[in-house]
Amino acid sequence: MTELMLKYFRSKQQEVQKEEVYDSQCPFCSMQCKMQLIEQTVVSRKTYKTIGKDNPTTGGRLCIKGNNAHQHALSSERVKHPLMKVDGEFVPVSWREALERIRQEFTSIQQEDGLDALSVYGSASVTNEEAYLLGKFARVALRTRHIDYNGRLCMASAATGANQSFGMDRGFTNSLDEIPYTRTIILAGTNIAECQPTILPYFEEAKDNGAYIIAVDPRETATTEMADLHLKNKPGSDVALVNGLLKIIIEERLTDETFIKERVHGFEEVKESLASFDLEECAQITGVSKEQLYQAAVIFGQEATGMIFTARGIEQQTDGTAAVRGYINILLATGNIGRPYSGYGAITGQGNGQGAREHGQKADQLPGYRSIENKADREYIAGIWGVSEEDLPGKGVSAYEMVERIDEGTITGMFLMCSNPLISQPNANFVEKALKKLKFLVVADMFVSETAKLADMILPASSYLEDQGTMTNVEGRVTLREAKRPLPGEVRNDWQIICDMAEVLGKGKYFPYRSAEEIFEELRIASRGGKADYYGITYQKLRENSGVLWPCPDESHKGTQRLFESSFAHLDGKAEMAVISHVPEVPKETPTDEFPLFLTTGRVMSQYLTGEQTRRSASLAARDFESFVEIHPDTAKKYQLKDRALVRVQSKRGSVVVRSRCSDKIRKDTVFVPFHWTQTQNVNQLVANDLDPACRMPGLKLTAVNISPAQD
Template sequence: MNDNMLASFRERQQSAATETVYETQCPFCSMQCKKKVIEEKRAGRAKYRTIGMDNPTTKGRLCVKGKNAYQHAVHKDRITAPLIKYNGEFHKSSWEDALAVIKQNIQHLQTEHGSDAISVYGGGSLTNEEAYLLGKFARVGLGTKYVDYNGRFCMSSAASAGTKAFGLDRGLTNRIDQIADSKCIILAGTNVAECQPTFVPYLEEAKQNGSFIIVIDPRETDTSAMADLHLKIKPGHDKTLGRLLEKFIVQDHFVDNTFCRERTNGYEELLEELDVLQPEELCKEIGLTVQDVHEAAYRFGSAASGMIFTARGVEQQTDGHETVRHFLNLLLLTGKIGKYASGYGAITGQANGQGGREHGQKADQLPGYRSIENPEHRRYIADVWGVEESSLPEKGVSAYEMMERIEEEEIKGLILVGSNPVISNPNANLVDKALSSLSFMVAAEMFMTESAAYADVILPTTSYLENEGTLTNMEGRVTLREASRPPSGQSKHDWQIISEIAAVLGKGDFFSYDSAESIFNELRLASRGGKADYYGISYDRIRRESGVFWPCPSEESEGETTLFSQHFATDNGKAYFYYDGAASRETKKECTSEAYPLFITTGRTMNHYLTGEQTQRSSRLIAREFESFVYVHPETASSYGVRSGELVVLASKQGETTLRCSISEKIRTDTLFAPMHWGGTQNINKLIAGDLDPICRMPGFKRAAVSLRPYKSE
């Protein structure tokens, strides 16, 4: 072959395209849409495209985030080697050196200050295997009681409410496809059209089948545009609305008395409490008309079937637990639970917000939804782990309270996996101060986030295209995310990182796994007999059946698709009504004042996810929405001298932030709205107080008192 022929051959070889297909799941919301990412390489350059895959939950649908999720996985800014901070600057290192630094510092701090000197902070996007392993690592690898995760800010109100009312917390009590046949649907504090777009076709089908849809939200959204009735409530008054709906349902005789007397506890006590409510006065207080509230009660009470979905709008309140309990009361009063097309759904936010809270990375939980305060539960898990029950730490504190303990210097060290607390926590200025005060911090991260920047060691972790594992979607279906793309650079899976840290601390025998599946098989055993029982689920079975519902106690069990048809998961098999007299307590909520005359509420947008760590590294998504904003009603804007497109300053007792003003008639005149995806000067959580729900420890993200003024540069 002469030189010309050889050159021509090489040119043809370089121009030939090679195609690789990665079957996976979207890393973002709890719908967990299945998809294929197709990588085409030509002449050394890669191009990508994404197509949806058929599956029982989303049927091949994808939203704009899911279509572009590959962009952060292949981004040039990914951390691909361990980093160690010297004199305030990060430098690349070997894994061996990074682990040696971690070992030295953790052992020193625990020797000097005790096991609880180190804390572990996880995330709701970790796989079930990694969430399980993180809880085990905290308690066995470190012996610390301080472990919690960012799902505390997402689902804790719904989780605690479902557990208290029904004895069990699973995202949906019914299969998601039953929504289409439900005759009345209440969407309380959820904007699914932007946050979970692939959920919306079920609502559209329900409307076509004659369903009456009620949306509860202080602002007009793409979701409220679908509604037959929009209750544009004042922020933070959802608990009162729930009580009023109960009042009208009882008053108008829509109660299923047989169901209430045979299958519930506390019915008579609730009736006594509702009897004294004054609807006219309370409706004025919450910013709604008696007619609208009465109609909502009539529509739900009279419907042959009904479902209620709650999300962060009503849950992220300092009385979020009680609020959700009152909405669950509506289901119990009308007997719309445990039946086809009737039930409850907590619209899970994070990819594995459901599974993440079931298997032990919460302060109060052990795998299988067991309680760390229950001696029998502790003994069972200790036996599975091969340790003495007495060696397991006691209950710790919630995620934000860990930040307070760090700021108080009770906690000296932090291991952060899959979260960005500087942006996601309330009272962000305190979190900044807390992380600055740490003696030692490790972060397992893909990118240099606002929180990772505080670390002394950063360990590079794999993306969703590279990291196999199970996740539990919104409806309680355990799915398997296949991941065949090779790890980027020296990055490792979170479960490998956890295991390697445990090994250098002398606990390697408890963490000797060779795959995610081997961890899952231990998780199955650890969950066996618990309320979140995964024992009958295996990787092979998930592949065969496209996901399996829990509880699934044996390989012969089909998994329960409609919960509570015969009995509830409580001690006596009956559900529990909630009435304020049962546990009356004062709930601290911010009120407006002369200094802070407006309310602000926060939320998500279509184009971004959580703290933006991933979506803001997508060129297509950041082009759609490259900065934060605040919605201001035209009348409010005029009163405060602010104009659309200009910067404004929002201030509260906790701090201030600067955002772009967007004039909108879709928000109440007394309320502002801003998304929570940005950090720095745009971090909206600088305005949010650290007050917590007394039951579930949820912060009050959805209501803060603020001032508004035009921005003036110095």
Template sequence: MTETPVTGAEPTRPATRTHCPYCSLQCGMTVSRIGRAGITTGAWDEFPVNEGALCRKGWTAGELRGHRERLTTPLVRDRATGELRSADWDEALDLVAARIRAIQDDHGRDAVAVFGGGGLTNEKAYQLGKFARVALGTSQIDYNGRWCMSSAASAGNQALGIDRGLPFPLADIEQTDLVILVGSNLAETMPPAARHLDRLRERGGKVVVIDPRLTSTAERADLFLQPVPGTDLALALGVLHLLDARGLVDEEYVAVRTTGFEEARRGAAAWWPERVERVTGVGTDELRALVDLLAGASAAMVLTARGAEQHAQGTATVLGWINVALALGLPGAPYSGYGCLTGQGNGQGGREHGQKADQLPGYRMIDDPAARAHVAGVWGVDADSLPGKGRSAYELLDALGTEDGPKALLVHGSNIVVSAPRASHVTERLDSLDLLVVCDLVMSETAAIADVVLPVTEWAEETGTMTNLEGRVILRRRAVSPPAGVRSDLEVVAGLAERLDAPIGFSTDPEEIFAELGRASAGGKADYSGITYDRIEAEAGVFWPCPAAPEGLAAHPGTPRMFADSFAHADGRARFVVPEFVGAAEEPDATYPVHLTTGRVLGQYQSGAQTRRIRSLPDEGAFVELHPMLAHRIGAHDGEPVVVRTRRGEMKAPARVVTTIRPDTVFVPFHWVGANRLTNDALDPSSRMPEFKVCAAEVTR
């Protein structure tokens, strides 16, 4: 791969412009080689998303290269001893293929499942979906991105006709008058983005943060609302009620650009401020202060994140806040609108091109005959040979090893043992499998229980595209060669497909795969057909949709901003969808009297499989954050261990006594084993998102 010299790099080793391996900002950075095996990261000042800024995770991302725990040879579990032993690649892939054949011969095609990840490149996500449906012939594929922004995706599709996290560039935040962050701790989860909030406030704009905890982001807020976990929808209904009561609805916009407002108006009519206060704990004066800010803003944005979305009512909650934005005429207006702050690095692109159980490339639905015909034509297979819709992520894991569930699972880019809700139960299901294959960089908690572990490349050792939270398709360039013995996920997929006698070949060249992805996505909602590697590099990323231009016409410019003229429904109008508040799936009671919520900390990322191994990042371990009033009631002291119990399990960790959390709530970060043993596996009926963000708990010394 071509390496681009960058000013300030080591004089003898040119740096490569690439992107951070972590969150959905996909910050631009440079990577330089040091010594025989090491790499170091530097600033790429010209990349517009982060302008050279990186968080501590980005600055230290190179430290995993050459780490003593890096996997560099395939491992196979010895059936006699139960231990993992080294194997060569042919032995490992031959074994996996033979056992897949045997399992499918005995139990059918759907007896083998695939579980992907929101950190995989678009090329890997595309090939994984193609591999599942063509080489394996299974409908059983989903990915951990189902647990990221699927509720926002479901709501966006219902209300706006399309799912793109932000329908405008992130930098537009600086130019609006008011930003409402619902369930987002932007300053800790994606720190370089927080500068947009600071610049907004320097211009005189306002920031509202809605969160059960007074976070680093909330400390930047002009107005901070601290609702009971799981009540964000009631708050949105209360806001819509007051907007209507005060005559603040943009009636012309609603009449011309939307449908369904009268039903939404009637649904919000019962949510007067006093009722909202009783349900949410947010005072009537605070609710009115929020509406006052909306009334005084000529431009405003409503942005949701996991705190609002990871609920059994996550889709309904997002719909409630989209209704607020539509009532004010925000979507499509300059520096205004609704958006979702995607979490995982490729949470957006990862689901657009085939990793989800119900989707084909281009955000086509797998049960649509026209979509099946188009994609099958690109792949060179019969449309009737493609399987139908499979199980969603948690439902897939819950079915593992059961009589009619998969007997084998191939895992790419996910540490399920740590990240799944009701994790102890999911681990039992993984243990019940006839075959568990895990592709990873290190011995994650999931790899440790696998039958076969395949060592794969890390971000700096491979080329591929990602789609960031803005819908900007960016290019990670390979900066260094992988260690001897390590292969890419693309090579794993191709090797298995060949051994399984797949009817078509599987390329391992990422640029060739991306070109095919473009053809497969052409005409779909997420149309990448006009995007090439050269365009991405020349334009610092290209926003989808970007269809290929007819011959002789200028290239499509991409779509940085959506909805200016119409929405993605057939009639061009947005939909008000009436959400009904029912609350959390599990409310506190005498046995479990407090709310438990989970989230991230600044120094770690996702399941921590990579970041916990980087020395420069603080690995404080799990902790339990609780209010002094609750600590006093149970006799707990700061730094001393407490036990948190739910109906699904328990964990023990040091107490962190703070005044920044609600007295009826405890917080546990999910980067370490433990937190997700407690979380609730109740699912959103639309998105199938588990209720990570709230359940009933007991805390004792």
């Protein structure tokens, strides 16, 4: 072939093939894996491929959800224009018409029902900039106290427990890099192998290095298979279990007396409270033998270093805060905190579960993890925002309590961004009934979710490929999510939607931003001096370092790898141990003759949260296209249930119909149903509305149920 012919064919190839590469981060779990989407155009056909990108947290690893994340972002079902409900049907309208309608309705509601009649329901999936703006929008543009977010269902127990014990909460007190070198690990209520797969290599490396791993879970999972010891406790018995472990550690003289004396308050009170706690009773309550309790406690207490990680299994309980504090008690009693290869980690569920709660969309917080009830904090933030401190509203209520306020008629309007409470909240039938009472509901989302179907107005939100901003991952590392793919249709960035609404409400001068980076520059200043101090972080620094661990108080600071090395965040520098009772303040449901089994819930690897995004991915939906109930074969036989048959799972509040999966990996007194599905498979319809008194977390992980064959 002549050189002329080669040039001809090369030119033809260039005419018909084009490649675009978009840098981004996975939109799902808190690992926030870096990735690139490669979009190739051959003639008129586009093909897509996702590859991992090297980064300090996951080194380029991706799980199945990350590999297929682009499928929902490119879905034909995306909302690409504002939709207004007219005579019960959604019709496309212009942005001008949509914003004018919002102005009219929101103004009318506040004139008729008061400022606090409007509410904002945020998300732990939005960027830090958007979480910051939602808090500012509620308190400056709407001047309402009613703002909270779906992270209340995720990290509230861990955050409250860490704040009470340490004086601050960063999720992980150490960086992920320390995990492989610790000597012993407790994984309490976490199935990282399915929920955060790309974190698993850290624990596998620790095991290879000789670490002893203890897993606490009512089920055998891919995570417990990795463990050296599995404590297969009864659902809801976590506080009794952790008190039993600590009692043994104390009685076997495995505590660090020097550390306790120099750095801890409350040890003697805790020791005294446990003196009368009977280990036989502990074994009966938890279903874990005394021998296993001793094995776990002695091994953890004897080793030179140890780390404890908690997640939703123990946290989504009405005593979740107490359970977290119980595990922190063990770390404080053994001195396993503030030094290398020893510490606490709350394994965040949502992508920005950490950052979303630090900068103001939580009911009681202002940016930088400041308190909305502290006058100095209020004055500082008011000065940044250019408003009077007296004009800032006070503390609101939790996400579920906002739903209760709607039902009572106290809240009559809502702006909801990137969340689906009709599926994620407990007592889902009540949630639906309440939301239907709203005079006006505005939802910003990528899809017409179950909650969005109830809206009066849907605003088209942007995807992870289009919406630039910072996210704070599981270890407290602030990362910059690049997102340069063009916005489809009339979609706007989420931060722009907030600014547009503020503008039409007459508060545009407080929201003059032209980019996500401009918002971050204000966030930096607003967080300065707070517990979550981002002041030393810039977009340039994030690009140069692939992320920075906060606190980072100035631009010369490299970020904080390990917390509490010399002091804790309480005023006197000491940590607080807590006396916790295994008898919860809010009674839990227990099995009865009518409802004889424990129901617990969780995730599967291919799905995420309410499934609104992952079910739009053909590759992910094909792996788990329906919900299921995991049940022990002996239990199935007792209730005359066949494997792979339809089963009715019923509680006091309702029932769902799901397909059975018989497995001897679950306790005989327990069934498990994942929470990613909707309608007749929405397991949260069965869950009570009881809340943790300390953090207002719903008790999603424990419900008394019965099971029976589903009738045709």
